[in-house]
Amino acid sequence: xxxxxxxxxxxxxxxxxxxxxxxxxxxxxxxxxxxxxxxxxxxxxxxxxxxxxxxxxxxxxxxxxxxxxxxxxxxxxxxxxxxxxxxxxxxxxxxxxxxxxxxxxxxxxxxxxx
Amino acid sequence: xxxxxxxxxxxxxxxxxxxxxxxxxxxxxxxxxxxxxxxxxxxxxxxxxxxxxxxxxxxxxxxxxxxxxxxxxxxxxxxxxxxxxxxxxxxxxxxxxxxxxxxxxxxxxxxxxx
Numbered sequence: 001x002x003x004x005x006x007x008x009x010x011x012x013x014x015x016x017x018x019x020x021x022x023x024x025x026x027x028x029x030x031x032x033x034x035x036x037x038x039x040x041x042x043x044x045x046x047x048x049x050x051x052x053x054x055x056x057x058x059x060x061x062x063x064x065x066x067x068x069x070x071x072x073x074x075x076x077x078x079x080x081x082x083x084x085x086x087x088x089x090x091x092x093x094x095x096x097x098x099x100x101x102x103x104x105x106x107x108x109x110x111x112x113x114x
Numbered sequence: 115x116x117x118x119x120x121x122x123x124x125x126x127x128x129x130x131x132x133x134x135x136x137x138x139x140x141x142x143x144x145x146x147x148x149x150x151x152x153x154x155x156x157x158x159x160x161x162x163x164x165x166x167x168x169x170x171x172x173x174x175x176x177x178x179x180x181x182x183x184x185x186x187x188x189x190x191x192x193x194x195x196x197x198x199x200x201x202x203x204x205x206x207x208x209x210x211x212x213x214x215x216x217x218x219x220x221x222x223x224x225x226x227x228x
Contacts, residue, residue, distance in 0.1 A: 034216060043205050043219040044157060088157065099170035100145065102207075102217060104157040 002027040004091050006105035014113050019076040021108050023089030026070070030103075032092035033065060035074045037085045038107065044088055048074060079112045086110070116140045118220035120206050126226045130195050135223045137189045137206030146189045147207040147217060148181065150174070157205070163189065196227045 003026040013019045025033070032051050036044035050056045050063040050072065062075040072091075076083055086107040094100050119138045127133050139146055148160040162170040163181055180192045189208075193200055203224050207217040 036219075043203075043222045046216050046218060049216050090157075095170060099162060099164075101147070101159040101162055101170055101172070102149070102157075103159065106156045 002030075002091070002093055002103045004089055004103050004105035006087075006089050006108050008106055009109040010111050011108055012111045012113055013079050015079060015081060017079050019079045019083065019110055019112070021074040021076075021087050021089075021110070023072045023074075023105055024070055025072065025089075025091040025103075027091060027093055027103070028067075028070065030091040030093055033063075033072045034090045034092070034102070035061075035063060035072075036088040036090060036104075037083075038088055039085045044104075076110075079110075081112045081114050084110055084112045118206055118208060118218055120204075120220040120223050122223060123221065124224045124226070126228065127196055129198060129227055133193050133196055133225060135191045135193075135204050135206075135225070137191075137220055138187060139189055139206065139208040140210075140218065141187070143208040143210050143218075145209050145217075146181075146183070148191045149205045149207060149219075150202040151205065151222075152199075152202045160191075160204075193225075196225075198227050201225060201227045 005024045035048040038044045048063040050065045056063045060077045064073045086109045088107045089105040090102040121136045146163040151157045161175045178194045203222045205222045206220040209215040209217045
């Protein structure tokens with residue numbers, strides 16, 4: 001059973017601070033990982049993908065992957081009130097013949113306090 | 115930037131009725147997916163579709179569910195006889211050629227079964 005675990009929060013940070021979101025996954029075969037942002041009542045919006053061990057930076061966002069520890073994280077620098085949302089971690093599984101599927105965590109709710 | 119679109123945005127139906135949810139994927143994307151999210155729960159994989167056939171389906175995707183790509187552009191999810199527990203947001207997603215790429219989600223259809 002493939003599982004992705006996240007702390008559901010809520011995580012509250014003051015505006016301008018760094019928000020740190022964490023995720024662990026159970027399927028050692030997973031090679032691709034994604035962070036999505038989901039506002040209430042809306043669909044998941046892709047914000048970061050990461051495929052290799054180490055860090056990947058895109059603007060205020062940095063994703064980190066450690067496959068040995070089966071751990072993925074997302075750092076948001078200079079947090080803004082508009083970053084307040086639920087952040088979903090997802091792991092991609094492949095089972096052959098075009099069979100890809102994302103397994104999502106429950107998400108971490110982030111509140112950025114002005 | 116091209117986007118995935120879905121119709122209707124909200125569907126209300128009575129238990130036992132058939133519903134068809136429609137998606138227009140990003141053109142030239144080859145992999146298509148349906149996910150659902152019951153209110154307050156995680157996003158769950160339903161089915162993946164590649165090369166005009168189902169490539170993977172979850173335990174949720176039982177005989178009441180079917181998918182089609184009838185005209186090379188639309189991608190539909192049919193629920194033959196809806197149950198109360200089918201009430202959820204249904205998201206269509208797709209990605210381009212390799213399958214390992216990021217999946218882009220449509221805005222979703224909120225299905226309410228009464």
